[in-house]
Amino acid sequence: MHGGRGVGTLLLYSVTVALLGISYFKDRDKTKRALLKALKALENILPQFLVVILLVGMLMALFDAEAITSLIGIDSGVFGVVLSLLVGSVTLIPGFVAFPTAAMLLQGGAGYTQIGAFISSLMMVGVVTFPVEKRYFGVKLTLLRNVFAFLFSIVVALAIGMVMGEL
Amino acid sequence: MKYFVKRYKMFLIVLVLMGIFFIFDRNLGRMAFEKAGFTVKEMLFVIPPIFVLLGLLDVWIPRETMMRFMGEESGLKGVLLAFLLGSAAAGPLYGAFPVASVFMRKGVKFSNILVFIGSWSTTKIPLVLFEVEAMGVKFALTRLALNIPGILIIAWTLSALLSDRQIQEIYSLNTEKHI
Numbered sequence: 151m152h153g154g155r156g157v158g159t160l161l162l163y164s165v166t167v168a169l170l171g172i173s174y175f176k177d178r179d180k181t182k183r184a185l186l187k188a189l190k191a192l193e194n195i196l197p198q199f200l201v202v203i204l205l206v207g208m209l210m211a212l213f214d215a216e217a218i219t220s221l222i223g224i225d226s227g228v229f230g231v232v233l234s235l236l237v238g239s240v241t242l243i244p245g246f247v248a249f250p251t252a253a254m255l256l257q258g259g260a261g262y263t264q265i266g267a268f269i270s271s272l273m274m275v276g277v278v279t280f281p282v283e284k285r286y287f288g289v290k291l292t293l294l295r296n297v298f299a300f301l302f303s304i305v306v307a308l309a310i311g312m313v314m315g316e317l
Numbered sequence: 318m319k320y321f322v323k324r325y326k327m328f329l330i331v332l333v334l335m336g337i338f339f340i341f342d343r344n345l346g347r348m349a350f351e352k353a354g355f356t357v358k359e360m361l362f363v364i365p366p367i368f369v370l371l372g373l374l375d376v377w378i379p380r381e382t383m384m385r386f387m388g389e390e391s392g393l394k395g396v397l398l399a400f401l402l403g404s405a406a407a408g409p410l411y412g413a414f415p416v417a418s419v420f421m422r423k424g425v426k427f428s429n430i431l432v433f434i435g436s437w438s439t440t441k442i443p444l445v446l447f448e449v450e451a452m453g454v455k456f457a458l459t460r461l462a463l464n465i466p467g468i469l470i471i472a473w474t475l476s477a478l479l480s481d482r483q484i485q486e487i488y489s490l491n492t493e494k495h496i
Contacts, residue, residue, distance in 0.1 A: 158443050162407040166366035180376045182398045188372030200328040207353025246445040249451035273439045279411045286414040288487050298471045
């Protein structure tokens with residue numbers, strides 16, 4: 151389940167270590183400054199990150215795969231699509247866990263339209279990460295971006311439904 | 318101590334709420350802490366390298382260079398670069414915001430920042446490949462075919478909706494002083 155993510159993380163680390171090495175080799179002072187900046191930026195957003203972590207924990211405990219299946223199962227219809235959008239918006243699941251979950255939901259009888267809504271809103275809409283996003287983007291842009299991403303997810307869901315022959 | 322409490326006020330409130338949650342429903346409460354632990358692990362792995370890369374970008378790439386490649390006058394090149402950088406990213410969407418913050422400081426065009434956020438959220442290359450595998454080609458390609466224009470339309474619409482002054486205010490949230 152985590153194979154794909156492992157590769158991505160490994161790549162991220164390799165690139166970071168390589169660049170850090172080159173940077174250190176070229177200019178120690180600059181490298182030190184870069185690391186201090188990284189630390190400062192991280193500490194700056196840490197309070198918001200910690201809140202997000204806790205909220206995610208709570209939501210994930212409430213919406214496990216079983217709960218999601220019961221919400222967006224067979225013939226859940228328009229109601230199911232709306233629920234999928236909402237569940238996708240409030241949850242924060244890494245893609246490498248989300249796709250196997252979605253495939254499982256499909257086998258469990260969920261429709262492609264609902265799954266399309268869930269996947270798209272999961273990736274693009276972030277309700278729990280609002281405190282983090284707001285720090286960088288301000289309230290108005292954060293709200294607008296998420297509203298647009300939500301509306302766009304409806305379009306994606308409908309298109310998936312049509313392509314998959316459900317609508 | 319007072320500084321800590323003030324800065325981490327929200328965190329402490331949510332922590333207490335979770336504690337209450339735990340008292341009323343032990344099972345659910347325990348699961349919530351376990352899942353939070355899972356997210357902590359993910360963040361511990363992915364977040365530090367992203368911030369280190371950010372620090373390096375900040376000290377090594379001059380503002381002029383970033384502006385030439387992705388600034389107001391960068392045209393199609395800037396849009397493409399924003400798309401590619403977002404798609405090559407690793408990690409969850411909340412990792413993209415600090416990157417966007419440095420981009421703002423380096424004078425990257427607003428709509429390009431939004432394109433970057435959009436592509437980070439949903440057209441990451443490793444994830445698309447994984448999607449093909451898990452959900453099938455038809456599903457994944459339909460989404461990709463919609464996402465590419467969708468990201469651009471959302472980015473340009475948002476830029477058009479906000480006034481120059483509002484955009485300026487967002488950039489000023491991300492000056493050296495604040496971050």
